[in-house]
Amino acid sequence: MPQLAGLLNRVQTATAPPDLEALEGEPTPEPIPKDEGKDFPLKLNIVIQVIGSRGDIQPFIALGQELKAYGHRVRLATHLTFREVVLDGGLEFFNIGGDPEELMAFMVQNPSLLPAFRTIRSGAIQKRRREMKQIIYGCWKSCVETGDGTDLHQIKEDLWSDTVDYRRRPFVADAIIANPPSLGHIHCAQRLGIPLHMMFT
Numbered sequence: 001m002p003q004l005a006g007l008l009n010r011v012q013t014a015t016a017p018p019d020l021e022a023l024e025g026e027p028t029p030e031p032i033p034k035d036e037g038k039d040f041p042l043k044l045n046i047v048i049q050v051i052g053s054r055g056d057i058q059p060f061i062a063l064g065q066e067l068k069a070y071g072h073r074v075r076l077a078t079h080l081t082f083r084e085v086v087l088d089g090g091l092e093f094f095n096i097g098g099d100p101e102e103l104m105a106f107m108v109q110n111p112s113l114l115p116a117f118r119t120i121r122s123g124a125i126q127k128r129r130r131e132m133k134q135i136i137y138g139c140w141k142s143c144v145e146t147g148d149g150t151d152l153h154q155i156k157e158d159l160w161s162d163t164v165d166y167r168r169r170p171f172v173a174d175a176i177i178a179n180p181p182s183l184g185h186i187h188c189a190q191r192l193g194i195p196l197h198m199m200f201t
Contacts, residue, residue: 045171049077049139049178049185053100056179057082059201061089063177075171077142077182080150092166095149096138096182098131132183139184143173143192 046067050060057078064074068090076086077094086093109116115125141149148167176196178185189196 044072044174045075046072046175046177047075047077047094047142047171047173049096049142049176049182049188051078051096051098051100051103051135051182052179053104054082054085056201057085060177060179061086061091064091065089073171075142075173077139077149083148092171093148094138094142094145096142097134097149098138102131135182136184136187139178139182140188140191143176143188144171146170 046064048060048064050057057076060076064076068074073092075092075094076089077096078086079098079100080095081100083093083095109119119125138149146168173188173192173194175194176185176189178196178198179200180198185196185198
């Protein structure tokens, strides 16, 4: 306990207001305007990797919208089922595969760490492994591939539009945000040498 008190005392001393007499000859710094900070000087390619239900995806859409407001390019990598939800939110979409309904059903049927014996006999574990392999590879592709993960990025949705389709712009992630069940996040971040932020919603 005395060590903690000493540490708090040191922190309090370090953050104490400066002696005004010592600062009399120093120029006063200009206050930062209120609008400053919206134009972040560094524009990042941020990929958000999320698997789960719509309730898991929705908070990350709000986070992505806020990051986009600061000028970052944001790609939300999730199941194909949620493509329209992501695009309606104004973010780029990338398909990492997997069926959220099947994932949830498997988790409900096998709530413990070890799966039930009937699950082992049914062959559901092999199917789940194949699906997780697809998702992990999808997470990697979402960090480095052009397109939206559906292999249809060559086809323009609106042939008469002059705007550049986000699916045709190259993408390499500068940072990853992910929910823990997406599994590939830490390996992708380590391979690319980029920061990773994990969070549950």
